[in-house]
Amino acid sequence: MKGRRVPRSRLRAVLRLCLVTDAALCGDRGVPAVVRAAVAGGVTSVQVRVKDGSDRDRLAQVRAVQHALHGTGVPLLVDDAVDVAVLAGADGVHLGQSDLPVEEVRRWLGPDLIIGLSVSSVEQASASECAAADYLGIGPVWATATKPDAAVPLGPEGLARVAASAGRPAVAIGGITAARLPALRGRGLDGVCTVSEVCAAPDPAVVAARLRAGWDGGRR
Numbered sequence: 001m002k003g004r005r006v007p008r009s010r011l012r013a014v015l016r017l018c019l020v021t022d023a024a025l026c027g028d029r030g031v032p033a034v035v036r037a038a039v040a041g042g043v044t045s046v047q048v049r050v051k052d053g054s055d056r057d058r059l060a061q062v063r064a065v066q067h068a069l070h071g072t073g074v075p076l077l078v079d080d081a082v083d084v085a086v087l088a089g090a091d092g093v094h095l096g097q098s099d100l101p102v103e104e105v106r107r108w109l110g111p112d113l114i115i116g117l118s119v120s121s122v123e124q125a126s127a128s129e130c131a132a133a134d135y136l137g138i139g140p141v142w143a144t145a146t147k148p149d150a151a152v153p154l155g156p157e158g159l160a161r162v163a164a165s166a167g168r169p170a171v172a173i174g175g176i177t178a179a180r181l182p183a184l185r186g187r188g189l190d191g192v193c194t195v196s197e198v199c200a201a202p203d204p205a206v207v208a209a210r211l212r213a214g215w216d217g218g219r220r
């Protein structure tokens with residue numbers, strides 16, 4: 001493993017506006033082009049999420065996004081696939097409740113890579129497993145077509161209850177749009193994540209900039 005890629009002192013800043021990629025929503029533009037535009041607009045981290053490809057497809061997409069991010073300082077995470085993250089030299093992984101156990105992945109990866117964990121309830125956010133994660137992804141806040149197997153939406157108040165029991169940096173995901181950011185203020189979050197709002201946007205840079213300004217401007 002290389003040296004620590006993202007200092008922990010930067011983690012909360014890196015979580016401010018997280019883009020999770022979706023190749024189908026990016027369309028013919030391709031994922032790297034959408035990522036480049038989103039970063040120009042103010043996205044602070046990128047997670048490559050490939051649900052319907054082979055491991056080789058996943059690795060190729062991670063490497064293409066890594067190339068797009070080169071020189072930007074924006075960290076790259078991989079959804080689910082710890083082996084792909086290690087092979088590609090990504091900055092971290094995002095794990096779900098049915099992915100590999102966080103503590104074991106932490107023992108494997110060591111302290112240098114970021115590990116995120118999805119939680120959808122106070123019980124999951126309070127579980128001892130969370131201590132091995134650097135941050136929690138809480139959702140879905142609202143219903144979303146992007147993840148058909150997502151849990152029942154928490155709503156902003158449910159989200160705040162989960163965030164309060166998290167005890168570590170936390171981001172919200174699921175149905176997030178610029179217009180909904182006011183409902184997420186003061187809920188104990190470090191940032192917000194989006195898939196479709198940016199990936200399906202005709203101009204991802206403009207939408208990312210709107211999200212970033214909306215979040216940064218109203219955080220406190």
Ligand SMILES: Cc1ncc(COP(=O)(O)OP(=O)(O)O)c(N)n1
Pocket residue numbers: 018020047049079080094095096097099116117118119136137138139147171173193
């Ligand atoms: C930041 C963030 N939060 C939650 C998720 C969802 O992860 P998971 O539960 O593993 O579901 P899939 O994304 O794999 O369908 C995420 N990817 N990122």
Ligand SMILES: Cc1nc(C(=O)O)sc1CCOP(=O)(O)O
Pocket residue numbers: 020118119137138139140141143144145146147150151173174175176193194195196197
């Ligand atoms: C990848 C993902 N995880 C979720 C969770 O609740 O854990 S919701 C989700 C999809 C979010 O997509 P959109 O921004 O298009 O609503």
Ligand SMILES: [Mg+2]
Pocket residue numbers: 079080094095096099
């Ligand atoms: Mg997953």
